[in-house]
Amino acid sequence: MKKASYYFFASAVLLACLIGIPFSFIGGDTMGKWITRTCHLKIDSSMTGGELAADIFDDAEDDNGIGNLEYPENTFAKKGSLDLVRYKVHKPVYNARWQTFHEYWQLSLEYISSPDDLRNIMIYIDADGNRQGSTTPLFNDETNCTFTDEHPWDYAIWIFDKSGKIYGSDKKEIEKVQICNLENGKKITIRIPLEKKEMHKIYSSKKTYHYVLTGILSKCHEGGFQKVSEGPGIFDILDDSSSAQSQKIQLNSYRTNESGKSILIPIVADMKGTPQKIDDRIIKEIKSACSIENTIPEYDDEKLNLAVKEFTEGKMEDAESKLKNIIHENPENAIALAYYGSCLASRAGKSSAFKALKLVNESYKYLDKAVEISRGTMQELDVLLNRASVSSAVPDVIFGKASAAVKDYERCLEILNGIFNEENLLPEQRKFLAHMYACAYESCMSAENDTSAHIYLKKAEKIWNEKDIEIQ
Amino acid sequence: MINQKKERTANTLISIFILLLMAAVITFFVPIQQMNFTKGSLIYALFLIYLFAKMTFAEQKKKGSGVKYRRIFQSTFAILFCISFIKDLYAERGSMAITDSAMSNAELPFCHIVIPQILLPLAITKNIIFPARLTGHYAAVANMLVIWLTMSITIGRGWCGWVCFYGGWEEGMTHVAKKRRLNIISKNKEIREFQFGFFAFIILVSLGTLSAAYCEWFCPFKLVTEFSPITSIPTLISAIIFIGLFLALVIIFPILTKKRTQCSTLCPFGALASITDRFSMFRMKIDTSKCKRCMKCVNTCPFGALDEKTILDKKGTPELTCAKCGECVNICEEKAISYDFRFMHICEKPEAKNAFEKSIHKLLDPALIFRFASFSFGVIMSGSFATKSIDLILEEIFRNFGF
Numbered sequence: 001m002k003k004a005s006y007y008f009f010a011s012a013v014l015l016a017c018l019i020g021i022p023f024s025f026i027g028g029d030t031m032g033k034w035i036t037r038t039c040h041l042k043i044d045s046s047m048t049g050g051e052l053a054a055d056i057f058d059d060a061e062d063d064n065g066i067g068n069l070e071y072p073e074n075t076f077a078k079k080g081s082l083d084l085v086r087y088k089v090h091k092p093v094y095n096a097r098w099q100t101f102h103e104y105w106q107l108s109l110e111y112i113s114s115p116d117d118l119r120n121i122m123i124y125i126d127a128d129g130n131r132q133g134s135t136t137p138l139f140n141d142e143t144n145c146t147f148t149d150e151h152p153w154d155y156a157i158w159i160f161d162k163s164g165k166i167y168g169s170d171k172k173e174i175e176k177v178q179i180c181n182l183e184n185g186k187k188i189t190i191r192i193p194l195e196k197k198e199m200h201k202i203y204s205s206k207k208t209y210h211y212v213l214t215g216i217l218s219k220c221h222e223g224g225f226q227k228v229s230e231g232p233g234i235f236d237i238l239d240d241s242s243s244a245q246s247q248k249i250q251l252n253s254y255r256t257n258e259s260g261k262s263i264l265i266p267i268v269a270d271m272k273g274t275p276q277k278i279d280d281r282i283i284k285e286i287k288s289a290c291s292i293e294n295t296i297p298e299y300d301d302e303k304l305n306l307a308v309k310e311f312t313e314g315k316m317e318d319a320e321s322k323l324k325n326i327i328h329e330n331p332e333n334a335i336a337l338a339y340y341g342s343c344l345a346s347r348a349g350k351s352s353a354f355k356a357l358k359l360v361n362e363s364y365k366y367l368d369k370a371v372e373i374s375r376g377t378m379q380e381l382d383v384l385l386n387r388a389s390v391s392s393a394v395p396d397v398i399f400g401k402a403s404a405a406v407k408d409y410e411r412c413l414e415i416l417n418g419i420f421n422e423e424n425l426l427p428e429q430r431k432f433l434a435h436m437y438a439c440a441y442e443s444c445m446s447a448e449n450d451t452s453a454h455i456y457l458k459k460a461e462k463i464w465n466e467k468d469i470e471i472q
Numbered sequence: 473m474i475n476q477k478k479e480r481t482a483n484t485l486i487s488i489f490i491l492l493l494m495a496a497v498i499t500f501f502v503p504i505q506q507m508n509f510t511k512g513s514l515i516y517a518l519f520l521i522y523l524f525a526k527m528t529f530a531e532q533k534k535k536g537s538g539v540k541y542r543r544i545f546q547s548t549f550a551i552l553f554c555i556s557f558i559k560d561l562y563a564e565r566g567s568m569a570i571t572d573s574a575m576s577n578a579e580l581p582f583c584h585i586v587i588p589q590i591l592l593p594l595a596i597t598k599n600i601i602f603p604a605r606l607t608g609h610y611a612a613v614a615n616m617l618v619i620w621l622t623m624s625i626t627i628g629r630g631w632c633g634w635v636c637f638y639g640g641w642e643e644g645m646t647h648v649a650k651k652r653r654l655n656i657i658s659k660n661k662e663i664r665e666f667q668f669g670f671f672a673f674i675i676l677v678s679l680g681t682l683s684a685a686y687c688e689w690f691c692p693f694k695l696v697t698e699f700s701p702i703t704s705i706p707t708l709i710s711a712i713i714f715i716g717l718f719l720a721l722v723i724i725f726p727i728l729t730k731k732r733t734q735c736s737t738l739c740p741f742g743a744l745a746s747i748t749d750r751f752s753m754f755r756m757k758i759d760t761s762k763c764k765r766c767m768k769c770v771n772t773c774p775f776g777a778l779d780e781k782t783i784l785d786k787k788g789t790p791e792l793t794c795a796k797c798g799e800c801v802n803i804c805e806e807k808a809i810s811y812d813f814r815f816m817h818i819c820e821k822p823e824a825k826n827a828f829e830k831s832i833h834k835l836l837d838p839a840l841i842f843r844f845a846s847f848s849f850g851v852i853m854s855g856s857f858a859t860k861s862i863d864l865i866l867e868e869i870f871r872n873f874g875f
Contacts, residue, residue, distance in 0.1 A: 006819040010836040013753045013813060017626055017845035022497055024622040025852045032607045032614030040598065041614065043578045044682065047603040097683035098603055098700075100572050180573045189576060 033397050049106035049189065050093040054269035055276075058084050058238050059247075060112060060455045063214070066231040066251045072216065080112030081119055081185075082214045082235040086451050089210065089269040092194055092202050100178055103194040105202050107157075109212070110451050114184035120160055120217035120225055121188075124153035126209035126266060127201050133169040139223040143213070144232040144254060145262045151209040154201070157190060158223050166192055166199075174198050209266035212238035232262050240267060278454060282461045283438045290435040297382060301326070304336060311339050316346050327366075334374035338386040341366035345390040360394055381415050384408045392443050402447035409440035425463070434464045475827065482831040487528045489835075490844055494524045497848050501855045512862030516855075520545075524847055531839070535810075536802030538843065542634055543643055545847070549854045550640025554696045556857040557581075559864060561698055569701040578603040581611030581698070584631075585638070587620055588671065588744040589678040589686055601682050610856070619853075627846050628752025629745040632735055632775070633797030634846035635853055638693045639735050645726035646774055654728040660776035663736055664793050671743035686740050692718035732774045736793060746792045754842045755814050756794050756801075760786040762808035769800035769809060796842065811839040 024031070035041065045051050063083035064070070071077045090106040093099075107123065124147060126133060133152030137143045147153055156167045157177060164177040178191040194202055202208075214236045215225035225233035232251050239247040245265045254262040299305055307322035320343040326336040341363040348359035367387040374383040391405035413436055420429050437460035444453035498520045503513040523545055527538035558568060565571045574580055582604035590613075593601045605612040623631045632639055656663070677685040689710050695718045700707050721734035735742050749755075763783060770778045777794035790800070800809045813819075824830040834840070 006816075006821055007832075007836070009815045009819060010813060010838075013815075013838075014836060014841055016753065017841050017848070018493060021622060021626060021845055021848045022501070022852065024618065025501070028615050028618045029607065031618045032612065035617060036606050036614045041594075041606055042599060043603060043606065043613075044597070044599040044601050047575075047601075048578050049576070097601070097681065098688065099575060106576075178572055178576070180576050182573070182577065191576060 030398055030400075033400075037397065046093045046096040047098060049108070049191075050090040050104075052088060052275050053091045053271045053273060054087075054089040056087045056089075056238060056267055056269070057451075057454045057458075058087065058236070059458060060085050062247055063112075063236040065228065065233075065235050065247075067248045069228055069231075069235055071235075072226070072228075077118060077216060078113050078115065081115040082216070083112040084109060084212060084214050084236045084238060085112055085455060086110035087210070087212055087238050087267075089208065089271075091271060099191075101191060101193040101195070104178075104191045105194055105199075106189060106191050108187065108189040110187045111185075111214075114186045117161055118217045119185070120215050120223070121158075122211075122213045122223075122225075123157040123159070123190075124211040124213075124266075125155045125157070126151040127154040127205050129207055129209065134171070137224070138167055138171055139218075139221055143215075143225050143234060144260075145213075145234065145251075145264050146259065147211060147264050148266070151266045153211065155199075157192070159188065159190065160217060160223070164190055168198055205271045208269050208271055210238060210269060211264050211266045213264075237264065238267050239265075278450070278457065280441065280457055282464060283441055283457065286434050286438040286460055286464055290431050290438075299335060301333075304333070307336070308339060311343065316343050319343055320347070332373055334370040334377070334379045334383050337366045337370035337373070338383040341370065342386045342390055345394065349393070357398070360390075360399060363390060381412055384412050384415075388412065388439065388443070392439065392446065396446050402443055403449075405443040406440065406447050406449065406452065409436065409443055412436055413440060422463075425466075430463055430466065434460050437463065478827045479830060482827060483532055483834055486831065486834050486840075487532055490840060491521075491525055491528055494844060494847065494851075495521050498524075498851050501852045502859060510859060510863050511866055512864075513859040515862055515866075516858045519548075520851055527843065527847070531843070535807055535839075536798055536804070539798040539802045542798065542846075543647060545850055546634065546636070546640040547644035548640070549635075549637050549850060549858065550644065552854065552858040552861040553637040553640075555861040555864060557697055559860065568698050570698055575603055578605065580604050581609075582613045582616050583611065583638075583697075584616055584620060584636075585691060585693075585739065585741045586684050586687055587616065588740040589674060589684040592675055592679045593682055596679070597682070599682075601678065602684050602687070623849065624745070624748045624751055626753055627796070627842065627849060628749035628754065629742065629794065630752070630754065630796040630842065630846050631745060631849070632739075632742050633795030635850045636735075637853070637857075638739075639732060641693075641696070641722050642726045642732040642734055643774075645723055646730045646732060648727045649730070652728070652730045654725070656729050656731065657770060657776070657779075660770075660779045660791075661781075663776050664791060667737050667739075667743050667793065668746075670738060671740050674740045689713060690717060690738065692722050692734060692738075694718075730774070731776060735795070736774075736776045742793070742795075746794075749792070749794075750814075753814055754796060754838060754845075755812055756790050756796055757810055757812040757816075758783075758788050758790070759808045759810070760788055762806045763804075764806055764808075766805070768803045768805070772799045772803045774799060796846075801839075811842045813838050 060083060063080070071079060071082070086109070088108045092103065092105045094103055096102050096104065109121065122138065124138075129151065131150065131152065133154045135147045135149060135152045137145060138156040138158065152169070154169050155174075158165050158167070159179060162179055162181055164179045166174045166177050168174055174196060175193060177193070180189045180191075181187070182189070192199065194200065213225070213234045215234045218224040218226045218233070220227075227233050231254060234251060237247050237250065239245065239250065250264050251262050254260055257263060297308060299308070303322065303326055307319050307326060310322065311319035320340065323336050323340040323343060326333055327340055330336070344359050344363035344366065348356040348363065351359060367390060370383045371380075371387055374380045388405045388408035391401035391408065394401055396402040416433055416436060420433060422433075425433065437456045441453050441456040441460060444450065444456060498517050502517040502520065503509045523541045527541040530541070531538040561568050565574060570580065580603050582602060586602050590600050590602055593599065600606075600613055602613070607614045609615070623635075627634065674686045690713060692714050694714045699711065699714070702708050702711050717734070717738070721738060725731070725733040763786070765783050767780060767783060770780055770783060773790070774797060775793050775795045777790040777792070778800060779791070782791060796811070801811070824833045
């Protein structure tokens with residue numbers, strides 16, 4: 001018995017060493033992701049900015065100031081570089097290790113695209129809500145704005161290029177802040193040191209009120225915003241578009257105010273709370289109401305139509321064999337290749353783990369070939385939809401296809417926006433587009449890109465809530 | 473005579489089989505997966521195949537003599553890792569110094585030495601007290617944890633003796649001088665005790681301060697990887713400490729003592745690996761009936777894992793800090809020291825009755841499997857770094873000589 005067990009254990013060691021070690025490295029990334037998710041691993045928050053107090057999303061494509069502001073032609077401002085989409089407020093951090101500042105307060109901003117050198121950002125903060133502070137901008141400039149008397153600001157942070165400074169309400173500089181530009185300035189993190197006495201009121205703040213203004217740096221006034229043709233020289237402000245105090249309303253208020261200046265309203269951040277989760281009930285509503293899967297596309301080829309019909313009706317085996325024959329006759333038939341790949345992926349869902357792995361890898365060979373063939377043709381949309389659906393359906397922990405699904409859905413939306421007139425959508429078009437945005441939202445959430453997810457959520461919501469949508 | 477010939481043929485066939493397997497591992501993890509058949513990847517792949525072949529056939533001739541190739545591999549890996557890593561740092565950040573951006577975005581590379589420092593804080597606070605990426609990078613936390621778990625189960629502290637790209641510096645330095653100038657063998661026990669005492673100190677300080685204390689203050693390898701810029705008194709003090717430790721424990725003392733002094737006194741990962749080594753599949757065995765107590769193994773052990781007392785007391789195994797490097801196997805004239813499976817206390821190795829069974833035993837030889845496992849680890853860990861470095865060196869040579 002002992003001798004038999006020697007051979008058994010020795011063979012097990014041999015196999016573990018010959019095969020186990022290489023395979024553990026090949027699958028190391030997958031195993032790592034699984035360990036991270038299962039054990040909920042996370043880096044200590046004092047090293048990553050502190051716990052999140054508020055996570056505020058601003059509407060995308062609202063970087064037009066009063067409503068009609070265009071990016072100046074004589075600058076090189078890239079479209080979207082002034083379009084703020086997300087603003088995060090963290091809780092103050094104490095006793096941070098390995099960081100430049102042991103006590104700091106982090107804010108972060110995210111824009112649609114990275115800037116040129118002329119982006120100018122001003123953040124005004126009412127740290128205590130005690131109605132003491134300043135209601136006029138930090139710099140004399142063409143902003144033509146004031147701040148509401150209820151929340152005069154205590155601190156002003158000026159961010160230009162890769163540097164930043166913080167000022168008190170007496171408009172005197174307190175100190176420099178640490179700026180980190182990520183993705184070439186698309187994301188900015190600001191760390192405000194809290195060592196100086198002037199900053200200590202942040203520690204006891206229960207709520208802070210933030211005005212975040214983005215525009216182009218003035219050439220005439222140091223730190224100010226550049227004059228524009230009409231209204232305040234601000235392209236985007238952080239606003240709560242769901243309320244009556246949207247950006248347009250705030251920035252256009254100069255027309256009716258006695259002072260002739262726009263009065264800005266801050267966004268509140270609860271420093272003792274946690275950010276609210278994204279309310280995505282509308283996505284579920286869209287997906288359940290839209291019966292895209294029952295809409296059977298039609299092609300010129302009758303055999304293909306039959307196969308696609310069977311695929312849509314869930315008769316996978318029949319569809320698969322028909323599609324295989326079509327591919328055999330015409331190996332360059334992109335639609336057949338795409339649906340065949342989808343059939344294989346569907347079969348993988350009902351197979352054992354090892355077989356599923358093989359089937360999914362095989363399905364991508366067909367799907368990728370289909371996308372390659374159909375690029376720039378009429379069939380590209382259908383093919384991309386197939387691949388995106390498969391990428392969304394397969395477990396991301398194993399296959400890591402969530403980001404690929406996002407890219408495919410983005411390309412689909414690009415194609416659709418080229419075909420449809422978003423101002424004048426037909427009901428079926430509206431439903432289809434809303435469904436696409438909903439799918440893109442879900443893929444972005446799987447890929448942990450919640451900024452893009454939120455943008456798609458807002459777009460889906462906007463299209464869905466427009467009138468005359470027929471719900472089947 | 474015929475039987476001896478059959479045995480030799482069987483041994484050769486087994487060696488070729490293992491060699492082919494290793495060649496497959498090297499081919500996959502070096503040219504194919506890493507750099508897709510660049511000049512550097514091909515050169516490195518051939519170098520590795522050559523080393524492993526020499527090691528395998530040398531072991532066939534004389535047990536333990538393959539250890540020379542282990543030293544060459546580990547020292548080469550250390551240098552090539554350093555070149556590649558520093559190049560990556562410059563490409564990412566423009567310097568070897570840790571930038572604010574890397575620190576605040578939690579993008580520091582997570583190496584294996586951090587692991588012992590984060591385990592207790594992780595268990596208690598459920599947070600990782602090191603600003604590194606969690607996944608998606610070769611130096612991400614989860615990836616290194618997977619490597620550590622795999623290593624603990626398979627080769628155990630053999631990582632230190634065969635793979636560690638930091639220890640490779642000392643491995644090279646211990647062979648610079650022909651003769652030992654400073655004899656610290658009599659202090660082996662104290663050194664081992666110091667290592668575990670320092671390990672406990674680091675664990676407690678890391679837990680108390682919720683930061684990786686060894687990385688922040690002591691790690692000598694910051695000099696050849698990355699370091700905090702000197703902007704304050706504490707960072708100046710830490711710079712003096714790590715430069716001093718590198719010069720002393722990685723360069724000077726290994727040359728003088730022919731021991732891997734940093735690995736045996738300071739490295740917290742080495743201490744952790746010693747403790748978890750009891751879960752690994754392999755161990756070293758001393759056949760006390762063959763041992764003549766010549767003490768050559770005690771003199772030669774670079775990790776101070778063998779004392780006179782270990783031999784005189786007929787302990788049968790080296791001390792806890794054994795890194796399975798094989799130097800003792802090589803030096804022992806009586807061939808009393810060998811690799812063994814850890815499960816042997818519950819099993820009995822049957823006697824081979826015929827040529828076939830002898831071949832099976834040869835295939836299931838613990839030393840053979842251990843060498844394969846350790847070398848595989850080294851190949852896979854070094855694949856991308858070494859090929860990038862070689863490509864860089866070739867590029868510089870071609871540029872300077874106008875090719």
